[in-house]
Amino acid sequence: MNTSIPLQTHLPQASRLVLGCMGLGGGWDQTPIGEADIAKAHAAVEAALEIGITLFDHADIYTRGKAEQCMGELFKRQPSLRQRLLLQSKCGIRFADASGPGRYDLSAEHIARSVDGILQRLQIETMEILMLHRPDPLMQADEVAAAFSRLRAAGKVQHLAVSNMQAAQMRQLSASLDQPLLANQLEMSLGKLDWLEAGSCFNDPQLRQQAYALNWPETLAYCQAHHVQLQAWGSLAKGLFSGAALPKGDDAAASAVRRCAELVQELAHAHQVSREGIVLAWLMKHPAGIQPVIGSSDPARIHACADALKIELSREDWYRLYLAARGQALP
């Protein structure tokens, strides 16, 4: 599959798959990074580059900044590496500290301070995409826009994007920006279906109530209409359908996962690709041109993900997977 995606309008080198770097840097504790962490990051980055991945997804909070630090070490040791890839990182989530509880913070001051921290840890001068990690109820769109303008003018950040935002929040933010929002990163996978359910299961009263409240259909439609790149975090559903331990028990949810995992295996066999290939190809079949963000740091699994680029699922197989994952026929 080699169709272009919205992000390539602004960043032509952007790959269809993105490497999520949340698994790099060791644990989410204060232990400093060591050689083993740097070696693990190196192996993951090399594997990703080998399969054509050019976009790497970070956040200032991942392993408390250590994921970025590991990547920064790689740039320091091999400066030419920076030219071979595009970087996005996120800010806006704060851990509890002396000044307050765990909170979201999209104030201009926090955004500016976060970007300086990201660039310093990554040991770079500029990054391609700054992503606002979560909506902050106290966000003021004009303030965010002014903060981004200053960062852009200083050459620290080239583009702005969001994550976990609904259409109304994107619309509000866009009205203050003089640059387009490039992407929205949301949780989407065979294990997380509400982004589809909300749009198609309109005659199921319970779903309608839950899903329309979340406004998914409008968010997908907004991104498609405005050429905002949709990125899927959690795209491998933590391996639930591609080899990780399956849930036991007779309840409907566990049975659906087991049936869907079985079907993924059958399709992988039929197409002669990995199970990861099927799981990701299912997301990539969606007409929005979704970019799966894969959170693996295992080189073998990263290589297995490349199979997603080799196939396009038929409509019928796409629906078979969808129905297996939701555990029942469509209404």
Ligand SMILES: NC(=O)c1ccc[n+]([C@@H]2O[C@H](COP(=O)([O-])OP(=O)(O)OC[C@H]3O[C@@H](n4cnc5c(N)ncnc54)[C@H](OP(=O)(O)O)[C@@H]3O)[C@@H](O)[C@H]2O)c1
């Ligand atoms: N914007 C947001 O709010 C947000 C939230 C969460 C994550 N993210 C981003 O999205 C990326 C991906 O998300 P994610 O890490 O939550 O989800 P993911 O890609 O669904 O899962 C990756 C995790 O699942 C494990 N895994 C995958 N297949 C497996 C299998 N067959 N058996 C056992 N374990 C398996 C991987 O382990 P191995 O490393 O061993 O392969 C890794 O720990 C992250 O790295 C991050 O960049 C963004």
